[in-house]
Amino acid sequence: MPRTPSVCVFCGSRPGRNPAHAEAARATGAMLAAEGWRLVYGAGDVGLMGEVARAAQAAGATTLGVIPTHLMKREVGKHDLTQLVITENMHERKKVMFMNSDAIVVLPGGAGSLDEFFEVLTWAQIGLHRKPIFLLDVAGYWQPLVALVDHTIAEGFADPGLRDHFAAVADVPALTAALRAALS
Numbered sequence: 734m735p736r737t738p739s740v741c742v743f744c745g746s747r748p749g750r751n752p753a754h755a756e757a758a759r760a761t762g763a764m765l766a767a768e769g770w771r772l773v774y775g776a777g778d779v780g781l782m783g784e785v786a787r788a789a790q791a792a793g794a795t796t797l798g799v800i801p802t803h804l805m806k807r808e809v810g811k812h813d814l815t816q817l818v819i820t821e822n823m824h825e826r827k828k829v830m831f832m833n834s835d836a837i838v839v840l841p842g843g844a845g846s847l848d849e850f851f852e853v854l855t856w857a858q859i860g861l862h863r864k865p866i867f868l869l870d871v872a873g874y875w876q877p878l879v880a881l882v883d884h885t886i887a888e889g890f891a892d893p894g895l896r897d898h899f900a901a902v903a904d905v906p907a908l909t910a911a912l913r914a915a916l917s
Contacts, residue, residue, distance in 0.1 A: 737795065738916045739771040741834035743849040744781040745842030746808050754841045755784045757871040760905040761840065762788030768909065770916070773834045775826065776800035776817060777808030781840050786811055799829045827852060836915055837866045838908065841874045850878075850899075857898040858891075865915035866899040869908055875901050 742765075748755050762785040765772050772789040775782050776798025789796055796814040801822050804810070811817070820826045827849060831837070839850045856862050868875040879901055885891045902908045 737769065737771050738835045739773050739797070739833055740765055740912065740916075741773040741830050741837045742785055742840060743775070743830075743837065743842065743846050744785060744840035745846060746775070746777050746780040746782055747843065748780050748784070749841055751841075751872055751874075753872045754781060754874070757869060757905055758782075758784035758840055759788040761785050761838065761869065761908065762790075762794065763792045764905055764909050765789050766792030766794035768912070770912075771795040771797060771815075773797045773799070773830050775808065775830070776810050776814065777804070778811045779809050781842065782808065783811075785840070786814070790814075797833055799826050799833075801826050831856075831862075831864075834864065836864055836912055838869055838912075839867070839875075840869045841871060847878070854895070854898055858895055865911070867908055867911055868899060868901040869905070870901040870903055 758781040798814040799818045
C-alpha cells in the first residue's frame with residue numbers, strides 16, 4: 734500500500750486582518766483532504782492554524798499536529814487530531830513537522846512563520862533536503878518577502894540559486910497544481 738503524502742503547513746496563529754487569508758487557509762485544508770494528503774501543522778486551534786485544521790478534518794483528512802508544551806494553552810492545542818505530538822520546545826516542533834512531511838507550504842503568518850520558512854529554506858540551500866517549498870501568496874502577502882530574498886541575492890549575500898528552492902503561488906488552485914507535480 735503506498736504511503737500517503739504529507740504536507741507541512743506553516744501559518745499564523747492569528748487570523749490576520751484580511752479575510753482572504755482565513756478563506757485560503759480553509760481552502761488549503763479542504764484541498765489537502767480532497768487530494769488524499771495528510772496535513773502536518775502546528776496543532777493549534779487558533780488563527781489560520783485552526784482554520785486549515787478544521788477544514789481538513791471536516792473534509793476527512795488525516796491530521797498530525799505538533800505543538801510544544803508551553804504553547805498548549807496559548808495556541809489552544811487541538812486534541813481531536815488523528816495524531817498529536819507534544820514536544821519540549823520550538824526546535825523539536827519544527828524538526829518533527831519537517832521530518833513527517835514531503836512538501837512545505839507557508840500561508841500568511843508572522844515571525845514564527847518567517848522563522849519556519851527561513852529554516853527550511855536554509856536547509857535546502859545547504860543541501861540538507863530537496864522537499865518542495867511553496868509560499869501561498871494570497872493577495873500578494875509574501876511579495877515583500879520575495880523582494881527581500883531577491884535583494885539578498887542582488888547584494889551578493891546569496892547565490893541566485895536560492896530562488897530555485899521555493900516558489901510563490903497566487904492561490905489554492907495554483908498550489909494544488911504545484912503540489913501535484915511535486916508529489917507525483
